Amino acid sequence: QIQLVESGGDLAQPGGSLRLSCVASGKISMLSARAWYRQAPGKERDLVAGISRNGATDYADSVKDRFTISRDDAKNTVYLQMNNLKPEDTAVYYCNHGSFTYGHYYPTPYWGKGTQVTVSS
Numbered sequence: 001q002i003q004l005v006e007s008g009g010d011l012a013q014p015g016g017s018l019r020l021s022c023v024a025s026g027k028i029s030m031l032s033a034r035a036w037y038r039q040a041p042g043k044e045r046d047l048v049a050g051i052s053r054n055g056a057t058d059y060a061d062s063v064k065d066r067f068t069i070s071r072d073d074a075k076n077t078v079y080l081q082m083n084n085l086k087p088e089d090t091a092v093y094y095c096n097h098g099s100f101t102y103g104h105y106y107p108t109p110y111w112g113k114g115t116q117v118t119v120s121s
Contacts (some may be wrong), residue, residue, distance in 0.1 A: 004111065016085050017085065035078075038092065046060065
């Protein structure tokens with residue numbers, strides 16, 4: 001089965017930056033799109049950013065112009081650069097392999113354990 005390992009989460013100050021990584025191993029899906037989701041306590045897991053095989057991206061309105069998703073297929077890794085962090089960014093962040101079609105990301109039900117991001121002064 002596929003294994004996804006997220007890392008890079010930490011405590012950050014408002015306005016600070018973090019870089020998240022997700023490394024895939026095992027039976028990697030042939031689905032070519034990659035994404036980051038996040039889930040805060042008591043809330044649904046929501047899409048943060050998605051990226052197609054060719055680099056087309058989709059961002060949640062709450063993070064656009066602050067976060068950047070990227071990928072390095074040679075390393076089976078997807079990244080999320082998070083700048084100008086806000087307290088409302090506090091959540092567990094998960095990566096996903098799926099499909100990105102017509103500007104929409106469609107996840108598969110395989111998740112890592114996530115990485116905690118906490119933004120607080």
